[in-house]
Amino acid sequence: MTSQPVQETVIKAHCSQCGGVRNCDVRGHHVQRGGDENYDWMTEWYLLECRGCEHVFAQTISSNSEDVDYSYGRGGETITDYLEVTKTWPAQTKRKRPDWMSGVGIHIEGTGPLGESLLELYGALDSELNTLAAIGMRTSFDIASELLGIDPNLSFQAKLKGLVDAGHIGSVDQTRLGALVDAGSASVHRGWKPGADDLNTMMDVLEQFIHDAFVTPALKKRLDAKVAMMNAFVPVRPTKQRTGRTRAPSLDSNPTPSIDSHITPELTQVAAADLPEIAK
Numbered sequence: 001m002t003s004q005p006v007q008e009t010v011i012k013a014h015c016s017q018c019g020g021v022r023n024c025d026v027r028g029h030h031v032q033r034g035g036d037e038n039y040d041w042m043t044e045w046y047l048l049e050c051r052g053c054e055h056v057f058a059q060t061i062s063s064n065s066e067d068v069d070y071s072y073g074r075g076g077e078t079i080t081d082y083l084e085v086t087k088t089w090p091a092q093t094k095r096k097r098p099d100w101m102s103g104v105g106i107h108i109e110g111t112g113p114l115g116e117s118l119l120e121l122y123g124a125l126d127s128e129l130n131t132l133a134a135i136g137m138r139t140s141f142d143i144a145s146e147l148l149g150i151d152p153n154l155s156f157q158a159k160l161k162g163l164v165d166a167g168h169i170g171s172v173d174q175t176r177l178g179a180l181v182d183a184g185s186a187s188v189h190r191g192w193k194p195g196a197d198d199l200n201t202m203m204d205v206l207e208q209f210i211h212d213a214f215v216t217p218a219l220k221k222r223l224d225a226k227v228a229m230m231n232a233f234v235p236v237r238p239t240k241q242r243t244g245r246t247r248a249p250s251l252d253s254n255p256t257p258s259i260d261s262h263i264t265p266e267l268t269q270v271a272a273a274d275l276p277e278i279a280k
Contacts, residue, residue: 013048016093016126017055024048027056040065058089091126095200098207100215108218114143114210125203131193137206138184141177144210156181168213176205 008026015022028047035041041064049056063082071079100107101122105115121136142159146152150162160178163169169177180202186192194202 010051011046011048013046013050013057013059014088014092015050015053015055016057016088016090018050018052019093019096022053023051025051035065060087061085062087091123094125094128094196095122095203097122098211100211106210106214108214111147111214114140114147114214117143118210125199130195130199131187131191133199134184134187134192134194134202137202138181138188140206141181141184141209144213148213156185169209173209173212177209180205 010023010025012021013024014020015024025048026046027049028045030045031042032045033040033042041062043060043062046059046061047056048059062085065082067083067085069081069083071081073079101115101118103119105112105119117136117140121133121140124130124133124136138156142152142156145159145163148163148168149166150159154162157178160169160174160181163177164171164174183192183194183198183202187194
């Protein structure tokens with residue numbers, strides 16, 4: 001191991017706020033080391049400030065005499081490379097938050113409990129607490145179904161059926177959410193620890209459910225309000241006045257009967273009686 005770590009003023013580190021490796025100013029540095037004649041270890045602590053977004057975070061780089069990798073140089077000499085483990089606080093983001101999530105929850109009124117549950121869930125994902133994350137997904141589903149008016153005392157299968165009957169989800173969604181709930185139950189009751197791919201699939205299902213059940217209706221409601229406000233300022237289209245132009249004759253194969261066809265003998269007699277008066 002290196003006897004004396006070299007302190008730098010700028011190092012590259014993963015910024016959880018920017019979401020990538022950035023140049024960071026070193027605002028603080030501390031070294032811890034220990035061990036005995038058979039084993040030694042070292043941890044470097046850094047307080048860093050991202051040069052991109054000015055996010056401040058802590059990072060550790062740890063190594064020990066057991067976790068090593070050996071290789072050979074050109075002269076046949078053995079080269080020992082110590083394997084370093086890097087950790088940051090806050091933890092690196094393992095899954096990007098959807099646009100409708102922020103650091104305080106969901107941007108929708110009345111979803112406070114669900115937003116708080118999701119914040120803890122994303123925190124478990126970032127810290128690689130896979131079992132707790134799976135349990136948190138089942139819990140978030142439970143809270144969401146209650147906010148949608150489903151009785152919290154029902155079984156999970158009954159809750160899924162209630163969501164279908166209320167029109168919040170379809171049959172395909174019911175199958176997907178059923179798999180999510182079963183996976184969460186396996187973590188609760190049987191100690192199942194899902195892998196990263198399993199967690200990503202489960203989160204895809206949960207986020208899609210929340211988006212369709214809460215985000216989309218809220219967006220439509222806001223859009224309806226904007227359209228109503230816009231219509232209040234849009235000028236009304238003026239009514240067209242009728243012109244005196246003669247209507248073109250109809251080309252119908254059954255033309256409208258002429259007025260002569262409606263003259264009866266009685267009308268002819270009345271007209272004849274009026275002729276003397278008209279002649280005057």
